[in-house]
Amino acid sequence: MNSFIEKVDFFKGNNPEDIAVRYGTPVYVYNEEILRERMHTVAQVVTKYPYTANYSIKANTNIHLLRMALEEGDNCDAMSVGELMMLEKAGFPVERIFFVPNNVSADELQYAIDKGIMTSLDSLSQLELFGQLNPGGKCAVRINPGVGAGHHEKVVTAGKKTKFGVAEEDIDQIFEISKKYHLTIAGINQHIGSLFMDPEPYLKAVENLLRIAMRFENLEFIDFGGGYGIPYHKLDDEAEFPMEDFKKRLEPILDAFVEKYGKAPLFKSEPGRYCVAEGSVILGRVHAVKQNAGVKYAGTDIGMNVLVRPSMYDSWHDVEILRNGKVVERKELQEITVVGNICESGDIIAKNRQLPEMKVGDLACVLDTGAYGYSMCSTYNSRPRPAEVLIGKDGSVKVIRRKETLEDLFRYFE
Ligand code: LLP
Secondary structure, eight states: OOOHHHHTTTTTTOOHHHHHHHHOSSEEEEEHHHHHHHHHHHTTSOOSSOEEEEEEGGGOOOHHHHHHHHHTTOEEEESSHHHHHHHHHHTOOGGGEEEOOSSOOHHHHHHHHHHTOEEEEOSHHHHHHHHHHSTTOEEEEEEEOSOOOOSSGGGBOSSTTSSOSEEGGGHHHHHHHHHHTTOEEEEEEOOOBSOBSSSHHHHHHHHHHHHHHTTSSSOSEEEOOOOBOOOTTGGGTOOOOOHHHHHHHHHHHHHHHHHHHSSOOEEEEOOSHHHHGGGEEEEEEEEEEEEETTEEEEEESOOTTTOOHHHHHOOOOOEEEEETTEEOOSOSOEEEEEEOSSSSTTOEEEEEEEEOOOOTTOEEEEOSOSSSSGGGOOOGGGOOOOEEEEEOTTSOEEEEEOOOOTGGGGTTOO
């Protein structure tokens, strides 16, 4: 594919150069149509049984995106009191919020208890704390199914080497603690890791969790977690996550469980990335080009404070080059390393890429930045966070989070 943004008309007829000039670079640009389509798709993964998709908002907490998720029929999961408050502010009723924190304080648990928000406890020690705070209450427990999956060891969230969940061999202790505090275990949940394109490990993990679920009586819900991938190598024609095939293969697994369990609980999933990643790009300006020891660099204003994924996980993001608002065709390619403006050698957006020539004044358009992009931004090197701009279904352009100012950097000093 020569260009994703042209293929899907990402800017809906707007000139990206105008957006870059008007809102300044770097800038996150979102496409409402793509976001809504993904948020809608995840809500339909299971249709035969009671089911909800909980959009995992750690991927992107912009309140305007949360409102879209609400309108597209998703519930949400939250990791912190901040995320809970963000959801309440976006208009989510408490029964559509699932709190899935780990290692939280009594105060944080109390916040959810007071609001009546269903909470999953990530360890026996947190279950004990919940019991002390809310004897006779209802909650869920996160199970560590013993196997994980993901694009990098830092995002594998189950298995022997991670901090998450209660191991299968400790399940009897869940029952002991719940008896001691008269707790009802209403649900169990898991999350094996992030970003898989092959449904197989997830389906295996679903089967495994359902096997474990047989040990719990009267579960109201079972949550399989998130992790559905998106094609980050789309310019090389990487295929989408095979959603239809996945749905077809999931259904008989649920059928078999429902028959054995004697009833269908509410099934849930927790996709984050899949809902939002492809609905955003970052536009950044090329301010310098140079050659060091034979390596060609294009120096942009997209630092690791704006997008940390490549430096943190060696993640791949496709980059398109725009000149005067037009995509530069991918021919006569040369090896270029696209870097940011932060004082770290690891401040790299795209390493040793085959790209058309990049000139000062060009725009670098980094694809698939909607998930774990802005939500992981920082002000490192005292650089204010960028603006977020939304292209509406009708092609309208509006700011959905303003650019931070230099004055904002001084806000918290006493
Ligand atoms: N549920 C739980 C309990 C999680 O820990 C996560 C992600 C999700 C759901 C959503 O996973 P998703 O569908 O987005 O893969 N910052 C990393 C990803 C970290 C994911 C952490 N947990 C990245 O940029 O790749």
